[in-house]
Amino acid sequence: MWDYTEKVKDHFLNPRNVGEIENPDGAGEVGSLACGDALRLSFKLDEKKRIKDAKFKTFGCASAIASSSALTEIIKGKTLEEAAQVTNQDIADYLGGLPEEKMHCSVMGREALEAAIANYRGQKVTKEDFEVICNCFGVTDREIFKAVRENNLKTVEQVTYYTKAGGGCGQCHPKIEAIIEKVKKEMEKEAPPPKPEKKKLTNIQKIKLIEETLGREIIPALKADGGDLDLVDIEGNKVLVALRGKCSFCPSSEFTLKQYVESKLREFVSDDIEVEEVRP
Amino acid sequence: MKTVYVDNNATTRVAPEVLEVMVPYFSEYYGNPSSMHFFGGQVQKKVDEARGKVAEFLGAEPSEIVFTSCGTESDNAAILGTLDSFPEKRHLISTRVEHPAVGNISTHLGRKGYRVTELSVDREGRLDLDELRESLTDQTTLATIMYANNETGVIFPIEEIGEIVKARGVPFHTDAVQAAGKIPLNMKKSKVDILSISGHKLHAPKGIGVLYIRKGTKFSPFLIGGHQEKGRRGGTENVPYIIGLGKACELAQKHLNEENTKVKALRDYLEAKLLEKIPNTLVNGELVHRLPNTTSLSFEYVEGESILLLLSDLGICASSGSACTSGSLEPSHVLRAMGVPFTAAHGSIRFSLSIYSTKEEMDYIIEHLPPIIQRLRDISPFWKDYLRAQGKV
Numbered sequence: 001m002w003d004y005t006e007k008v009k010d011h012f013l014n015p016r017n018v019g020e021i022e023n024p025d026g027a028g029e030v031g032s033l034a035c036g037d038a039l040r041l042s043f044k045l046d047e048k049k050r051i052k053d054a055k056f057k058t059f060g061c062a063s064a065i066a067s068s069s070a071l072t073e074i075i076k077g078k079t080l081e082e083a084a085q086v087t088n089q090d091i092a093d094y095l096g097g098l099p100e101e102k103m104h105c106s107v108m109g110r111e112a113l114e115a116a117i118a119n120y121r122g123q124k125v126t127k128e129d130f131e132v133i134c135n136c137f138g139v140t141d142r143e144i145f146k147a148v149r150e151n152n153l154k155t156v157e158q159v160t161y162y163t164k165a166g167g168g169c170g171q172c173h174p175k176i177e178a179i180i181e182k183v184k185k186e187m188e189k190e191a192p193p194p195k196p197e198k199k200k201l202t203n204i205q206k207i208k209l210i211e212e213t214l215g216r217e218i219i220p221a222l223k224a225d226g227g228d229l230d231l232v233d234i235e236g237n238k239v240l241v242a243l244r245g246k247c248s249f250c251p252s253s254e255f256t257l258k259q260y261v262e263s264k265l266r267e268f269v270s271d272d273i274e275v276e277e278v279r280p
Numbered sequence: 281m282k283t284v285y286v287d288n289n290a291t292t293r294v295a296p297e298v299l300e301v302m303v304p305y306f307s308e309y310y311g312n313p314s315s316m317h318f319f320g321g322q323v324q325k326k327v328d329e330a331r332g333k334v335a336e337f338l339g340a341e342p343s344e345i346v347f348t349s350c351g352t353e354s355d356n357a358a359i360l361g362t363l364d365s366f367p368e369k370r371h372l373i374s375t376r377v378e379h380p381a382v383g384n385i386s387t388h389l390g391r392k393g394y395r396v397t398e399l400s401v402d403r404e405g406r407l408d409l410d411e412l413r414e415s416l417t418d419q420t421t422l423a424t425i426m427y428a429n430n431e432t433g434v435i436f437p438i439e440e441i442g443e444i445v446k447a448r449g450v451p452f453h454t455d456a457v458q459a460a461g462k463i464p465l466n467m468k469k470s471k472v473d474i475l476s477i478s479g480h481k482l483h484a485p486k487g488i489g490v491l492y493i494r495k496g497t498k499f500s501p502f503l504i505g506g507h508q509e510k511g512r513r514g515g516t517e518n519v520p521y522i523i524g525l526g527k528a529c530e531l532a533q534k535h536l537n538e539e540n541t542k543v544k545a546l547r548d549y550l551e552a553k554l555l556e557k558i559p560n561t562l563v564n565g566e567l568v569h570r571l572p573n574t575t576s577l578s579f580e581y582v583e584g585e586s587i588l589l590l591l592s593d594l595g596i597c598a599s600s601g602s603a604c605t606s607g608s609l610e611p612s613h614v615l616r617a618m619g620v621p622f623t624a625a626h627g628s629i630r631f632s633l634s635i636y637s638t639k640e641e642m643d644y645i646i647e648h649l650p651p652i653i654q655r656l657r658d659i660s661p662f663w664k665d666y667l668r669a670q671g672k673v
Contacts, residue, residue: 012589018659033662034622036583036602036609040661057661061585061602065659137609160609167609 004062005096011066016073019055028115030108035137035164037064037105041112043075043120051075051083056112063095063102070094071109080117086110087150088162103162107147133175136168144176148183156180206269207234213268218261229261232278239265240278253277281595284641288481289430289458289574289632290599295483295531298524302485305520313517314508327517330526337529338475339466340492346509347522348489351457351478352381355424357491357502357513358453358474359385362422363394364500369421373450375399375407375436376617378426381476382455383613386424395419404566405434405618409444416448423452427459427475431601431614431630432565433574435463442471451497457481461532462539462571473497479521483634484528488521535635543633544572546642550631551575553646558653560666562624564601564615573633576601578615578624581663582656587629590652596645601628623662 004012021027024042031038037060046052054072058065070091075083088106092098098106118124130140147153147162156176160167166176201209214231222229228244241261243253250256254277262275285293311320313327328342335342348354359372359382374386376398390396397415399407407425416423423445428435438454445452453474456465461482467475474497479488493499493512505514554577555561564576579587584602591598601612602625610616611625620628631645657663667673 012586013593015659020661020664029661033581033626036611036622036626038661057659057664059581059660059662060583062589064583065586164609 002063002099002102004066004099007070007094007096008063008066008098011069011095012062015056015065015069017053017055017069017076018057020057021053021055026116026120028112028117028119030111030115031060032138033059036060037108039064039068039108039112041068041071041116043116045080045120048079050077050079060105060108061102063098063105064108066095067091067098067105067109068112071113075113080120083113084117086113088147089151100158101161103151104164107143107162111143133179134163134165134168134172137164139163139165141175141179144179145183148180149187152187153180154184201270209269210234210239210265210273213265217264217268221260222256227256237270237272237274239273239275241275242278282644284596284644286631286633286637286641286645287597287599288634288637289433289630291480291486292483292634293636294480294485294524295528297531298484298527301527302520302524305523310519313519314506323519327519327522330522333526334490334529337460337465337533338477338490338492339468339470341495343510344467344492344495346491346493346512347517347525348491348513349487349515349518350489351379351455351476351481352489353502354457354476354478354489354491355379355381355453355455356385358476359389359422359424361499361502362451362453362474363389365498366421369419371395371397371417371419371421373397373399373412373415373420373423373425373445375401375425377401377405377429377431377614378424379430379455379457381457382424382426399425401617403619405429405432405564405614406566406569407436407441409437409440412441413444416445416450420448420450423450425452425454427454427456428463428571429565429614430458431612431628432576432618433458433571433632434565435459435569435571437569439471446471458571458574461536462573464536467492467494474499479525479528482528482532484525485521488518488525490525538635540572543635543637546637546639547573547575547631547633549639550633550642550645551577553642554649557646557650561653562620564618564620564624564628573637574630575632576628576630578620579627579629579653580623581660581666582627582653584627584629586656587627587649587652590655591629591645591649594644594648596648599630599632601630602626 021042021044025045027042029040040057043051043054054075056068056072058068074086074094088110091106091109130142133139133141133144143163144165151162153159156166156173159165159176166173219229226246230242230244232240232242257275257277265273309323311323313320313324331342331345334345372386372389372394386396399411401407425436425441427438442452451473454472455476457476457478460477473494475492477490480486501512503514508514508517560580562578564578584600588600601615615625615628
């Protein structure tokens with residue numbers, strides 16, 4: 001059984017704003033019977049161009065109905081510019097969270113909103129303009145890009161949870177991986193990852209952090225050059241390592257140790273780390 | 281809130297009589313049946329007795345009964361144990377509607393280079409026996425075809441299938457997990473070589489299963505260990521559960537008639553009333569060759585998880601073949617294999633009764649389900665579209 005929050009249960013059992021607005025200012029529909037869920041959203045604006053009323057009809061599971069209900073509550077009273085800023089995470093947050101496997105329900109909410117606003121503005125969002133990546137569920141590259149960026153998704157499984165893409169035959173998994181990789185690169189360019197703050201570490205934390213840093217930052221780079229390194233011991237701030245592979249007989253191994261390994265460990269772990277080589 | 285449990289194909293209540301006979305074997309008679317001393321020996325006698333009861337229930341010899349930990353282990357052991365005995369042959373025949381305990385291991389073997397034929401079913405969930413005939417080759421290691429489907433209750437003509445399979449000299453396994461206790465099984469008159477059953481589907485606890493292996497059938501153990509079960513399944517016997525299963529089989533034999541009269545009548549009543557009261561409702565699977573306790577109904581234009589949760593809110597426990605309930609995104613492989621349209625596949629609900637089910641419980645469901653479906657249809661965008669297309673609004 002899914003672990004739904006009380007808020008999800010409430011919006012499922014007592015959905016707000018069910019229905020279709022007659023002569024709406026904007027209306028959008030996403031999903032289909034084949035996909036297992038669908039949402040039809042319509043809204044009406046007041047004279048100040050704020051959303052006066054919003055209604056939904058949804059075919060789908062409890063979290064789809066709750067997400068739709070939450071969406072209508074969130075956008076009521078907002079201008080279209082404000083409403084356009086609503087993300088799927090906002091919908092999930094409003095409900096006190098959704099099981100990760102069900103995040104696609106919140107994404108469906110955001111997509112229906114986008115479609116309804118585009119409909120009001122006389123724009124047409126058609127799938128034909130984009131490449132369909134997942135044929136089983138008809139998910140385009142644009143939808144996947146957006147979900148990956150907005151939710152910082154890292155794995156194909158997560159993309160499936162959020163967009164359904166990849167949840168059928170699985171043939172599109174390499175394409176989804178490529179999108180995740182592309183977004184990751186884009187985001188790295190935009191904002192370099194902040195350096196973790198260094199605070200006083202316990203011995204156990206320090207050992208763990210040294211191991212993590214070696215595994216993540218240092219060993220892959222050495223391996224790329226045909227070398228390798230083993231962590232032998234840690235005594236206080238002294239990190240004892242043994243160089244392996246090409247590194248073990250490399251004339252510049254001393255340089256590698258001090259300039260590369262030590263400086264990386266100082267950067268990520270602690271300023272007073274010293275690295276020493278142990279020879280077999 | 282009262283609990284109306286109509287999910288007996290998922291698991292069943294442990295019969296009080298079963299629990300009662302199990303209890304002494306936890307901390308009173310806890311000896312190991314393999315021990316040389318009297319304390320283990322007396323337990324061995326009880327295990328043998330239970331084996332005898334299971335054998336009688338299946339119309340088998342006690343020596344043909346192997347105790348396992350569950351239905352999945354039985355299925356895995358049947359398939360891998362047979363394949364291992366015929367390493368030169370690399371073709372497995374199965375169906376598209378098997379339980380994952382068979383279906384996923386077939387897929388796994390397919391990835392490892394076995395040729396796997398998955399027989400298709402028609403809209404009613406029936407096999408095409410000509411397709412089976414054409415699939416059998418000299419290279420076929422095993423045919424594994426379920427006795428009765430867990431989702432729809434559709435019963436396959438196992439003896440006819442066995443006839444065809446055995447005529448080609450191919451070993452035949454059937455997953456009878458859902459059939460056992462609901463329809464009569466008699467291995468003496470059967471073509472089946474290996475058969476799986478699971479304790480918790482017939483009022484024994486979870487954690488005990490049986491593999492029937494016909495005398496003379498080639499079989500390599502799946503759990504390799506001690507000499508238990510005549511070397512066909514290592515591991516110290518799960519004594520209390522074996523004793524419990526013996527009792528459960530004895531009871532199942534006794535209740536078989538009731539399953540096919542009282543339980544069937546209740547199922548038919550529930551099904552007929554729901555079909556009458558809820559428009560756009562379909563029964564999944566053929567009606568005649570069907571387990572007496574099972575009905576799979578599809579309510580068009582609504583989604584199964586929503587129905588289940590609203591039922592659950594009223595204490596009614598059923599299950600669904602919809603995508604959302606499984607955590608996968610596609611509706612049940614059984615309904616898809618049958619070609620049930622998406623309008624209906626997502627809104628399927630399975631009710632599975634037991635001898636503990638009552639008329640009052642059926643009436644409770646009949647009273648509460650129609651408004652639930654109506655309520656969800658009122659929320660569904662497709663219901664009004666449908667009515668409009670029909671000229672009904």
